[in-house]
Amino acid sequence: MKYTFSGGYHPPDGKSFSEKMPIEKMPSPKIAAIHLHQGGRPSKAIVAVGDEVKVGQPLSEADGFMSVPVHASISGKVKAIAKITDAAGNKTDAVIIESDGKGEMYGGVGEKVDYSQLTADEIRNKIAAAGVVGMGGARFPTHVKLSPPAEKKINYIILNGVECEPYLTADDRLMQESPETIIEGLKLIMKVVNAENGIIGIEKNKPESIKIMKDKTASMQNIKVIDLEVKYPQGGEKQLIVASIGKEVPSGGLPMDVGVVVSNVGTANAVYEAVALNKPFYERIVSVTGESITNPKNLLAKIGTPTSELIEYCGGVKEDVYKVVNGGPMMGAAMYSMEAPVHKGTSGILCLSKENAAVYEEQPCISCGKCVSVCPLKLVPTEIQMNVQYKRFEQAEKLGILDCMLCGTCAYVCPAKRNLVHYFNIGKAKIAEMKRKK
Ligand code: SF4
Ligand code: SF4
Numbered sequence: 001m002k003y004t005f006s007g008g009y010h011p012p013d014g015k016s017f018s019e020k021m022p023i024e025k026m027p028s029p030k031i032a033a034i035h036l037h038q039g040g041r042p043s044k045a046i047v048a049v050g051d052e053v054k055v056g057q058p059l060s061e062a063d064g065f066m067s068v069p070v071h072a073s074i075s076g077k078v079k080a081i082a083k084i085t086d087a088a089g090n091k092t093d094a095v096i097i098e099s100d101g102k103g104e105m106y107g108g109v110g111e112k113v114d115y116s117q118l119t120a121d122e123i124r125n126k127i128a129a130a131g132v133v134g135m136g137g138a139r140f141p142t143h144v145k146l147s148p149p150a151e152k153k154i155n156y157i158i159l160n161g162v163e164c165e166p167y168l169t170a171d172d173r174l175m176q177e178s179p180e181t182i183i184e185g186l187k188l189i190m191k192v193v194n195a196e197n198g199i200i201g202i203e204k205n206k207p208e209s210i211k212i213m214k215d216k217t218a219s220m221q222n223i224k225v226i227d228l229e230v231k232y233p234q235g236g237e238k239q240l241i242v243a244s245i246g247k248e249v250p251s252g253g254l255p256m257d258v259g260v261v262v263s264n265v266g267t268a269n270a271v272y273e274a275v276a277l278n279k280p281f282y283e284r285i286v287s288v289t290g291e292s293i294t295n296p297k298n299l300l301a302k303i304g305t306p307t308s309e310l311i312e313y314c315g316g317v318k319e320d321v322y323k324v325v326n327g328g329p330m331m332g333a334a335m336y337s338m339e340a341p342v343h344k345g346t347s348g349i350l351c352l353s354k355e356n357a358a359v360y361e362e363q364p365c366i367s368c369g370k371c372v373s374v375c376p377l378k379l380v381p382t383e384i385q386m387n388v389q390y391k392r393f394e395q396a397e398k399l400g401i402l403d404c405m406l407c408g409t410c411a412y413v414c415p416a417k418r419n420l421v422h423y424f425n426i427g428k429a430k431i432a433e434m435k436r437k438k
Pocket of ligand 1 (some may be wrong): 318376378408420
């Protein structure tokens with residue numbers, strides 16, 4: 001049986017740069033700038049300038065259910081609480097810590113816990129306190145995702161080990177190097193929402209990960225590893241659900257509407273660390289890769305480390321570098337500043353040459369229909385784009401712009417190189433503004 005979805009595309013995957021590079025712990029930065037907004041809503045600082053902090057110490061508290069706290073990733077002194085620029089160029093509040101070079105741990109962080117008797121609520125509370133968010137990029141608070149309404153029975157937890165974005169290899173390496181902690185994290189997530197079945201979906205271009213995960217789960221009746229066909233954007237929640245169990249999430253609906261919660265493999269690992277090791281989310285794996293970085297690597301980097309330090313640690317960029325992207329080439333965006341710090345959603349730093357940086361001049365649409373044939377959500381991208389361009393936002397909404405997941409597949413295949421995603425972003429923002437005003 002072939003596990004996949006309809007539509008989509010398979011761009012050259014570029015994974016060979018870093019797929020064989022084991023995860024390497026990067027030295028701690030001298031200065032860590034930790035944004036207070038790392039998922040959901042911004043959190044509220046609970047430290048002040050001059051305070052001494054240790055690794056894993058909370059720097060903030062959640063501001064409501066949709067917010068997560070952030071934690072110190074290095075030990076040292078709080079130097080400032082100030083607005084700093086993130087990778088997209090937005091200025092948001094951050095706690096800036098100057099290292100004391102000691103790496104002292106906050107009380108209890110990293111110590112093993114007997115979690116076998118914890119209730120679902122206790123596990124969920126530990127996940128929330130550790131500031132765990134979705135690591136696939138969206139940074140949705142995990143404790144919120146694991147709090148479906150009582151009437152929504154969850155039958156499946158699907159772990160997303162797809163990593164369909166070209167170049168990125170952080171999840172692939174994690175599955176090869178820490179399969180047990182991912183599986184334990186999956187079991188904890190299943191316990192929280194009382195799900196009977198666990199699925200781990202991995203694309204066939206990661207044969208080592210598939211083999212290891214299948215070996216490790218062979219004796220587990222309720223956990224299955226599925227080897228998916230290779231196609232972008234299979235890591236999208238809706239596409240992964242169709243590919244794995246054949247269920248379609250309705251337009252405007254959520255995975256829980258078909259009895260599913262989808263979680264990234266990195267998130268499952270972070271759940272395990274939060275619950276079993278009392279370890280808050282203060283570091284993550286980042287693929288630093290592409291043809292224009294000297295030594296591609298998969299780095300375990302502290303949240304708050306400047307991007308420039310990751311690049312320097314990988315030997316710097318090559319002469320032909322044209323663009324540095326935060327994330328993968330399909331959904332990532334050009335870095336606004338090389339000093340922007342690693343955050344909880346930083347899956348990759350991609351250094352591209354001009355040849356691969358997709359620098360094209362937009363041409364008029366030739367009505368070829370290619371964008372329609374690849375859209376995994378069966379939208380009509382060319383029509384939506386035209387309606388946004390001519391400010392017919394209500395019509396764009398009728399055509400399903402709000403369902404668009406901004407995967408970029410349509411723009412990738414477009415022979416006229418229409419900047420479709422740019423228009424979809426504008427359209428979504430305008431419609432949201434119109435709804436707010438109403
Ligand atoms: S960006 Fe939106 S319209 Fe284009 S292929 Fe992806 S989901 Fe479809
Ligand atoms: S792929 Fe590009 S040129 Fe072809 S119909 Fe879509 S927008 Fe027009």
